[in-house]
Amino acid sequence: MAVSLxxxxxxxxxxxxxxxxxxxxxxxxxxxxxxxxxTAPSGWTVTPGTRSLPxxxxxxxxxxxxxVTPGPADGGxxxxxxxxxxxxSWKGAATAVLALDPCAPAPAGSAVVAWDPREGATVEDxxxxxxxxxxxxxxxxxxxTAPSGSGLLLDGSTYLTTEPTTLGLLREATxxxxxxxxxxxxxxxxxxxxxxxxxxxxxxxxxxxEGKVRFIGxxxxxxxxxxxxTGRWLDxxxxxxRTGALTLYVDGERAATGQVTSGGTSGGHRGxxxxxxxxxxxxxxxPAPDRRRRPGRDHRSRPDRSGGxxxx
Numbered sequence: 001m002a003v004s005l006x007x008x009x010x011x012x013x014x015x016x017x018x019x020x021x022x023x024x025x026x027x028x029x030x031x032x033x034x035x036x037x038x039t040a041p042s043g044w045t046v047t048p049g050t051r052s053l054p055x056x057x058x059x060x061x062x063x064x065x066x067x068v069t070p071g072p073a074d075g076g077x078x079x080x081x082x083x084x085x086x087x088x089s090w091k092g093a094a095t096a097v098l099a100l101d102p103c104a105p106a107p108a109g110s111a112v113v114a115w116d117p118r119e120g121a122t123v124e125d126x127x128x129x130x131x132x133x134x135x136x137x138x139x140x141x142x143x144x145t146a147p148s149g150s151g152l153l154l155d156g157s158t159y160l161t162t163e164p165t166t167l168g169l170l171r172e173a174t175x176x177x178x179x180x181x182x183x184x185x186x187x188x189x190x191x192x193x194x195x196x197x198x199x200x201x202x203x204x205x206x207x208x209x210e211g212k213v214r215f216i217g218x219x220x221x222x223x224x225x226x227x228x229x230t231g232r233w234l235d236x237x238x239x240x241x242r243t244g245a246l247t248l249y250v251d252g253e254r255a256a257t258g259q260v261t262s263g264g265t266s267g268g269h270r271g272x273x274x275x276x277x278x279x280x281x282x283x284x285x286x287p288a289p290d291r292r293r294r295p296g297r298d299h300r301s302r303p304d305r306s307g308g309x310x311x312x
Contacts, residue, residue, distance in 0.1 A: 001031045003092035005038075005083045007068070010099040016069040021051075021083040021094065028058035034087040036064040041079050043071025053085070073103040075201055077263075102201070105264075106168035113167070115160070117142070117152035123160060133160040147178055147233055156183050167192060171264035175205055176237045181230045185209055189236070193217070203265055205238055213238065213248050215258065218265035224248045226256035240265065 007019040021038060025031040033055045038046050051064040068081070079100050085092040106112055111127035121140045125131040138158035143151035154160075175190055186206050193202030193216065203217035211227035215238060226248055228234060237249040246258040 001025060001090065001092060003083065003085050003094045005081060005094040005096045006063075007081055007096040007098060011068075011070045011079065012101060013070050013073045013104060016067055019066045019068050019081060019096070020063045021066070021085065022061055022063040023053060023056050023085055023092070024061040025056040025058050030058050031056040032087045032090070034085045034090075037084045037086075038066045038068070039082045039084070040068055041071070043074070044079075045069045045071075070100070073101060075102045076100055077102050101169050103166070103169050106170055112170075112173075116148065117160075118148075118150045123152075131162050131165050133162050135159075136161050143180075146180070151178075151180065151233070156185075156187075159188075169264050170203075170240070171242055173203075173240045173265070174237060175203075175239075176235075178233055178235055179228075180233045181207065181211065181228050189213075213256070215240075215246055215260065218244055218260040218263070220244075220260040222246060222258040222260055224256035224258050226250070 002024045004022045004024070005019065006022065008017050011017060019038060021036045023031055023034065023036075034053050036051045036053050037049065040046050045068070047067045047069075051066070053062050053064050056062045070079070077100055079098045081096045081098065083094045111129070113129060113131045114126040115123045115133055116126060117123050119140075119142065121135045123133040123135070125133070135152070136159055138155065140158070141153040141155075143153055145151070152160075177189060179189065181187070186208060188204065188206040190203060190205040193204045204215075206214050207228060208214055208223060211230065212223050213226065213228065213236075214221065214223045216222075218240065224246065228236065228250065235249075235251050239247045239249070240260070242262060242264070244260045244262040246260060247254060248256040248258075
């Protein structure tokens with residue numbers, strides 16, 4: 001007697017699918033009737049909860065069908081279905097592991113968040129998604145010599161922050177900002193990550209004490225082998241594609257590359273903060289990154305006490 005569980009290789013939150021639990025009788029020996037139960041993760045539904053499977057003649061096979069509806073995304077990337085088959089004097093079991101999106105995908109090609117600091121203590125989100133930011137940790141100050149004419153000064157105590165928000169799953173993304181690097185230590189450019197997260201949830205892009213760009217997200221942490229110049233305004237762009245390839249552009253020129261895991265990265269579970277100017281999920285077709293300030297899950301921000309810089 002053999003028990004097997006057939007299910008899709010992957011599932012999406014709220015999208016129902018069919019799963020089948022099969023019992024096969026090898027050779028000439030029949031398998032008596034049994035009760036079949038399919039168990040799913042908490043928050044998922046299985047209909048019906050149990051099915052009665054008639055006896056299986058020798059050499060034959062019977063399948064009990066179930067409808068499974070996944071629950072809301074919870075940040076996990078896999079889920080396990082478990083089948084139990086119980087007869088009068090026998091019992092069998094089988095499992096299936098499904099791949100999951102950790103959160104709902106962001107709309108393809110859309111602006112996710114776009115900040116352009118101009119004046120005052122609040123920065124409107126030009127993407128239309130309502131992820132407005134405020135300046136915390138000190139009084140706002142601006143630099144009129146910035147390319148936009150209004151560069152926001154971030155001195156290591158001041159930072160930009162949003163209320164908790166959801167960016168969604170970014171299978172491809174572009175993070176872009178005009179910055180003037182100053183200060184020392186680790187300096188955050190974009191942060192939507194819980195403190196101490198190794199890259200499984202959210203995105204952190206910062207500068208190391210040596211001035212190199214570091215990317216933590218998509219299940220990995222990578223330091224790109226290029227240090228940003230200091231003391232002048234730079235157009236900095238970091239791209240992530242579906243294969244997990246990272247590319248750093250500085251003033252329109254490719255400066256460094258790196259690799260993280262494929263499949264994208266979640267937007268995180270805290271408020272966005274620090275020097276992010278723009279982040280966008282890239283279109284399905286991959287054009288060369290344009291240098292316009294482009295727009296880029298649920299997190300509350302904390303102050304960054306690293307060295308300072310400026311953001312336009």
